[in-house]
Amino acid sequence: MPFINVIAGVLIGTISNFWLPRILIPFAWGLMFLVYVLVVERKRRDIFIREKGDKKAKCGMSSAQAFYFVEYLTATTTTLILSVISGGIKELFF
Numbered sequence: 001m002p003f004i005n006v007i008a009g010v011l012i013g014t015i016s017n018f019w020l021p022r023i024l025i026p027f028a029w030g031l032m033f034l035v036y037v038l039v040v041e042r043k044r045r046d047i048f049i050r051e052k053g054d055k056k057a058k059c060g061m062s063s064a065q066a067f068y069f070v071e072y073l074t075a076t077t078t079t080l081i082l083s084v085i086s087g088g089i090k091e092l093f094f
Contacts, residue, residue, distance in 0.1 A: 005033065005075045009082025014090055022087045023080065030076035037071050 016022045
């Protein structure tokens with residue numbers, strides 16, 4: 001699923017004309033991606049959570065909380081890095 005985040009990062013970086021949106025929008029995108037995972041990917045998530053059981057993660061979260069936390073971090077960091085890179089390329093060459 002990171003391919004959606006790559007596309008979002010490149011689009012955010014190329015469409016935004018200022019640096020503040022290139023930095024702030026990826027955090028909102030992370031929340032929208034969580035809604036996508038919750039609604040569309042429900043079956044995959046349920047299978048993942050059942051496989052993990054109800055064990056606690058190292059940082060004290062349940063497996064469901066850890067799943068959503070990792071999904072949010074992955075979506076946000078991927079989108080943020082690519083939006084800054086594509087925005088920098090846009091500013092440099094165009």
